[in-house]
Amino acid sequence: MGKGQVGRWQKLIVWWLGMELALPFFSLINCSPLHGRALEDSIQDFLPANGVQLLQQKQQVVMNNGIVSLTLTNPGGLVTDIRYQGSDNLLETQNGEDNRGYWDVTWNKPGENDNMDKLLGTSYKVIVQNIDQIEISFISTWDVKVGNAKAPLNVDKRFVMLRDSPGFYTYTVLERLKGWPAFDIQEGRIVFKLQENKFHFMAMSDQRQRIMPMPRDRETGRVLDYQEAVLLTNPTNPTLKGEVDDKYLFSCDNKDNKIHGWISINDPVPIGFWMITPSNEFRTGGPLKQDLTSHVGSGATMLSMFISTHYAGEDLALKFQSDEYWKKVFGPVHVYFNSDVRAKQRPSVLWNDAKQRMLKETTSWPYNFPLSKDFLKSNQRGAVSGQLLVHDWFINKKPLAGASAYVGLAPPGAARSWQTESKGYQFWTQADPMGNFVINNVVPGTYSLFAWVPGTIGDYKHASDITIKPGSNIKLRNVLFEPPRVGPTLWEIGIADRTAAEFFIPDPSPSIKIHQYKNTGEKFRQYGLWARYKDLYPNNDLVYTIGRSDYRKDWFFAHVTRNVGTGVFESPTWQIKFDLENVNKGATYTLQVALASANVAELQVRFNDPNLVVPDFRTGQIGRDNAIARHGIHGLYYLYNIGITGSRLVDGSNTIFLTQARSAGPFREIMYDYLRFEGPSPTSQIASNIGA
Numbered sequence: 001m002g003k004g005q006v007g008r009w010q011k012l013i014v015w016w017l018g019m020e021l022a023l024p025f026f027s028l029i030n031c032s033p034l035h036g037r038a039l040e041d042s043i044q045d046f047l048p049a050n051g052v053q054l055l056q057q058k059q060q061v062v063m064n065n066g067i068v069s070l071t072l073t074n075p076g077g078l079v080t081d082i083r084y085q086g087s088d089n090l091l092e093t094q095n096g097e098d099n100r101g102y103w104d105v106t107w108n109k110p111g112e113n114d115n116m117d118k119l120l121g122t123s124y125k126v127i128v129q130n131i132d133q134i135e136i137s138f139i140s141t142w143d144v145k146v147g148n149a150k151a152p153l154n155v156d157k158r159f160v161m162l163r164d165s166p167g168f169y170t171y172t173v174l175e176r177l178k179g180w181p182a183f184d185i186q187e188g189r190i191v192f193k194l195q196e197n198k199f200h201f202m203a204m205s206d207q208r209q210r211i212m213p214m215p216r217d218r219e220t221g222r223v224l225d226y227q228e229a230v231l232l233t234n235p236t237n238p239t240l241k242g243e244v245d246d247k248y249l250f251s252c253d254n255k256d257n258k259i260h261g262w263i264s265i266n267d268p269v270p271i272g273f274w275m276i277t278p279s280n281e282f283r284t285g286g287p288l289k290q291d292l293t294s295h296v297g298s299g300a301t302m303l304s305m306f307i308s309t310h311y312a313g314e315d316l317a318l319k320f321q322s323d324e325y326w327k328k329v330f331g332p333v334h335v336y337f338n339s340d341v342r343a344k345q346r347p348s349v350l351w352n353d354a355k356q357r358m359l360k361e362t363t364s365w366p367y368n369f370p371l372s373k374d375f376l377k378s379n380q381r382g383a384v385s386g387q388l389l390v391h392d393w394f395i396n397k398k399p400l401a402g403a404s405a406y407v408g409l410a411p412p413g414a415a416r417s418w419q420t421e422s423k424g425y426q427f428w429t430q431a432d433p434m435g436n437f438v439i440n441n442v443v444p445g446t447y448s449l450f451a452w453v454p455g456t457i458g459d460y461k462h463a464s465d466i467t468i469k470p471g472s473n474i475k476l477r478n479v480l481f482e483p484p485r486v487g488p489t490l491w492e493i494g495i496a497d498r499t500a501a502e503f504f505i506p507d508p509s510p511s512i513k514i515h516q517y518k519n520t521g522e523k524f525r526q527y528g529l530w531a532r533y534k535d536l537y538p539n540n541d542l543v544y545t546i547g548r549s550d551y552r553k554d555w556f557f558a559h560v561t562r563n564v565g566t567g568v569f570e571s572p573t574w575q576i577k578f579d580l581e582n583v584n585k586g587a588t589y590t591l592q593v594a595l596a597s598a599n600v601a602e603l604q605v606r607f608n609d610p611n612l613v614v615p616d617f618r619t620g621q622i623g624r625d626n627a628i629a630r631h632g633i634h635g636l637y638y639l640y641n642i643g644i645t646g647s648r649l650v651d652g653s654n655t656i657f658l659t660q661a662r663s664a665g666p667f668r669e670i671m672y673d674y675l676r677f678e679g680p681s682p683t684s685q686i687a688s689n690i691g692a
Contacts (some may be wrong), residue, residue, distance in 0.1 A: 049238060051131030052161050061124065062169065063134050063161040066300045066335060070161065070168050071365065076120040077138030077157045078102050079192070084166070084271055084337040085233035092299035093288045097577055099193060099298065103172055107151040107306070109485050124132045127371050132163045135371050142180070152180040155483060158372060166338060167274075169367070171331030173374045178325045185318040188307035190333065193299035194262055194273055202294050203351045204260035206249060207520040211237060221245070226629065229527055231512070242513035242526035247295035248630035251310070254280045255428070260294045260359040261302055261336075263347045270343035272350035275302050276334040278361040281443070282306055284422035287406060288498060290632055306330045307422065311635045313624025315420040322424065326423060329374050334361050339588040346356065363483050366441050381441045382468040386452055386476030387459070388435040388529065394488050399480060401435035402453050409439055409447035409468075415461040418450050419636055442468045448449075451481060456640060457496045457594050458483040484641060486590040487678035491578055493555060498672040499634040500524075500596045502556040506532040524633045528558045531667055537562070537572070546578035557626050558597075559660045559670040569664040573610060576656040579679065584646045587680030588680040591617075591642040591656065597635035597671035598623025600664075606657040607648045621662065628669045637673065646680070 004192035055062040063070045071081035074374040079101025081089045091100040104118045121138025128135045142150060153174050158552070160169040170190060170377035196215050203209040214236045220232040229246040249258075250428040275294070280287065283306055290311040294302045309316050319327060336357050343350045366378055387400030408428035410418035418426060424445070431437040431451075449462035495502045501524065507524040508514060515526060533556055544554055561569035591605065601623055617640070620643060625635025656677075662668045 002081070002237060006535055013350070013575045015329060030330050035280075044642070051136045052163050054126065054129050054134050054136070055465050056126075057440065062433055063159065064135070065163055065165060067164070067166050068168060070159065072136075072138075072159065073097060074126040075138055076121070077119075077121055077124070077159070078118070079450075084273075085339060087271060087363040090198070090271065090273060092195055094196075094315065095193055095298055100193045101190075103151070103157055103170075104173075106187070107149055107183055107185045107186050107543055109181060113147070113149070115148055117153075119151075119153075119155045119157055121155065121157060127158070131384040133160065134370060134672070135160045135369075142176075149535045151185070152183055153178055156374075158370065160332065160370060162369065167334055167336040169332040169334050169370070171329060171333070171370060171372070171375065173327065173329050173372055175327040176320060176325065178323055180320075180322065181636075182322045183320055183518070185307055185320075186309055187305075188330065189303050189305045189330075191274070192273075192302045192335070193297065194642060195264075197297045198264040198267065199262035199273065199300040201263040201347050202250070202261070202300070203263065203347065203354075204252065205520075206351075207517050208250070208522075209241070209347065209351065210517070212300070213237065213240050213243075215296055215298060218245055218296060221354045224527065233566075236252065236633050240512075240513075242469045243515065244512055245296060245525060246631070247292055247297070247301075247527050248310075249527070251290045251630065251632065253287065254283050257291065257293060258362065259354055261354065262294060262300045263343060263350050265344060265347055267344075269339050269341045270347070271352065271356055271524065272336075272338045272343070273302065274336040274338075274357070275304050276336055276361050276453050277304050277664050278332075278334065278358070278365045278367075281427055282328065282330045283426075284308070284318075285312060286408065286410065286418045286426055286564075287428045288419065288634065288637075289316070290627075290630075290634075293389050298646045304331075304333045311418065311625050311627055311630060312634050313626070313636075315624075315636065316422050317634040318422050327374065327533045328423070328425070329372065332367060332370055332375075336361075362650045376443055377443055377551045380470045381443055382464060382470060382472035382474070383438065383442060383467070384449070384474045384476060385436075385438040386479045388431055388437060388453075388479045388481060390453055390456060390481045390483065392456070392485055401433065402431055402451065402481060403433045403435060405431040405435060405437070405453040405481075407431055407437040407439065407449070407451040409442055409449055409466065412446060412448045412465050415459040416637065417448075417452065423634070444468050444470055449479075451479075452498070453481065453483070454497050455495065456481075456483045456629075457592060457676070471510065473601045484592060484639065484677065486641070486643075487681045490580070490589075490677045490679050491547075491574070492674065493544065493551050494672060494674040495592060496674040498594075498596055498637050498673055500557045500673065501633045503551055503555045503672070505529065506536065506552050508532070509535075522633075524557065525631045526685050527631065528626050529631075530558060530669065531558050533558070533572070534562050541572040542574045544574070544576050546576065554611065555672075557633070559601075559658065560628065560671065561663045561666060561668050562658070563666060569663045569665060569668070571659055571661050573657050573659040576658070576675070578654055578656075579652060579688075580649055580654055581651060583651050586644045587646045589646060589649060589680060590678040591644065592674075592676040592678065593640045593642060594675070595622075595638040595640075595670055596633065596673040597625055597627040597669065598638060599626050599628060599635070599667055599669050600624060601668055601670045603640075603670055604663040605642055605643050606659070606663050606666070608650065608654055610655075610657045615659075616644060616648070618661075623670075626667060627671065629667045634671065634673070
């Protein structure tokens with residue numbers, strides 16, 4: 001090779017290492033290639049400007065389309081290197097190659113400790129390779145000889161790169177066979193850990209965007225009530241001093257968790273690194289399930305969560321019996337990159353572009369390019385449509401449109417079972433103002449149709465299950481929801497929206513700096529709000545008077561314990577005071593209680609006598625969603641219909657006593673969604689009058 005020429009092997013080194021690392025390497029081995037722009041121009045004849053190329057070596061494979069290059073271990077399928085438009089490696093190079101980009105599951109056999117399995121392949125296969133598309137597969141087949149070293153799963157882990165696409169796609173097919181050991185999966189996800197010295201700005205919504213701390217800021221900070229929450233005492237960026245960093249501050253509902261990511265705002269030309277999840281069909285728990293997004297870990301961390309018990313507890317773990325067969329496709333998700341010099345002053349430039357890309361990906365679902373036979377294309381799926389009507393006789397004599405209702409298909413089960421369903425697929429949509437809904441691209445199978453309506457308590461389940469076949473287009477009739485109601489409303493507290501967001505949410509302790517966002521409507525995403533109840537009610541508990549109190553100011557958002565010192569907590573009893581006239585002593589009155597969250601809690605209800613040894617109603621221990629500690633405003637939804645005979649009520653002043661009876665720690669809590677007190681049913685009132 002003469003002076004002034006660049007050989008193929010040197011081009012490869014530049015491609016892999018980047019200019020800054022490649023040139024010193026050339027100098028070290030006494031090689032004299034071209035320099036600077038001339039060298040970059042020279043290697044363009046190798047890089048695939050108009051197509052996709054695959055470089056295969058014994059221990060790694062590289063996919064490159066001239067915009068993005070992706071390096072993976074062979075045959076494991078770990079992502080070790082990602083480059084965009086000639087950048088250096090965007091992943092955290094201080095981490096080992098097994099801690100940069102990977103799929104994993106957290107699993108355990110019944111009664112045993114958790115294990116993490118990074119789903120490493122044991123063989124590698126090229127599915128397709130041409131100038132328009134590369135799809136590669138990393139496969140592992142479970143064998144009883146591996147014991148607890150790997151989850152009892154067959155794994156087919158795929159990566160796809162398309163021509164002219166500023167990113168790549170990845171998905172995984174998991175399978176367990178009958179006769180394999182019983183085990184549980186607690187968590188399943190894909191993780192990328194980005195360069196901590198490059199990516200400092202995080203965005204997950206139009207409002208929730210901010211400069212983030214560095215991983216070392218967490219190391220120098222003070223751990224608070226649990227290890228994820230760290231008070232920043234000496235951060236690299238002084239403006240963050242006094243804030244709390246906690247990955248759970250950046251959670252969101254599945255229905256809203258479509259895009260999030262990071263921007264390298266200090267680069268000459270900032271780069272955006274984005275996770276786009278175009279469908280929720282493969283996630284567990286339905287549209288209201290909350291989960292993690294991006295946060296600070298060992299590097300700027302970016303996730304797509306598919307399985308977890310976050311904000312729900314063990315009810316959402318996948319629990320397999322030995323005689324059970326299971327197979328499911330997770331993804332594809334899209335990892336997208338963009339860049340713009342204007343983002344140095346306005347990071348929103350890259351965020352807005354990424355949102356447009358997200359819309360393109362979601363409207364393209366299901367994708368037509370994945371080649372696994374287990375990922376079904378649009379023509380292999382079906383659809384369901386209809387109109388949901390709601391008939392609450394107290395509101396209107398005739399049914400009304402189920403405006404903005406959430407309507408979904410999930411594996412067969414009882415009403416509300418979808419919120420703890422984890423093994424199958426779910427397909428949800430939101431109805432229009434007339435209650436019309438269309439659920440497209442449903443994987444063939446048998447489903448129950450579920451719905452819930454904002455502003456209305458309870459859950460709808462269609463009378464019969466629905467079988468979807470390829471190409472089917474089912475139009476449903478008589479989709480009528482009659483929400484729970486016994487009698488007329490005498491009073492109500494809150495809004496029936498499955499959250500506690502409408503209630504009073506305090507500022508955090510003055511010792512903690514508030515996270516500053518604009519108009520998020522999510523004041524609850526602050527650390528330590530559970531402890532503020534004691535500050536507001538140091539001696540006496542909450543008393544709410546119907547007709548005088550305002551739930552927006554007078555109803556604390558969470559029924560928590562009170563810390564009385566030396567690690568001792570007590571169970572507060574709240575009171576609802578209300579007046580009644582002409583009580584029908586022989587009839588039954590009803591208290592409807594909808595809960596937005598419960599964590600190792602027990603609700604006890606007593607009417608007019610706080611000292612009843614046996615309460616008029618008790619839930620028993622419920623919930624493990626830990627929403628209060630994880631800065632959530634809801635977890636799993638509960639609804640209780642509590643009847644009380646009129647003989648226990650009086651004309652004049654009455655009091656309902658609500659006790660959260662479990663007090664072993666600061667995070668035992670109930671969040672109320674909505675409470676409604678109803679008079680006797682019209683039929684019982686008529687019967688009583690006849691009897692009189």
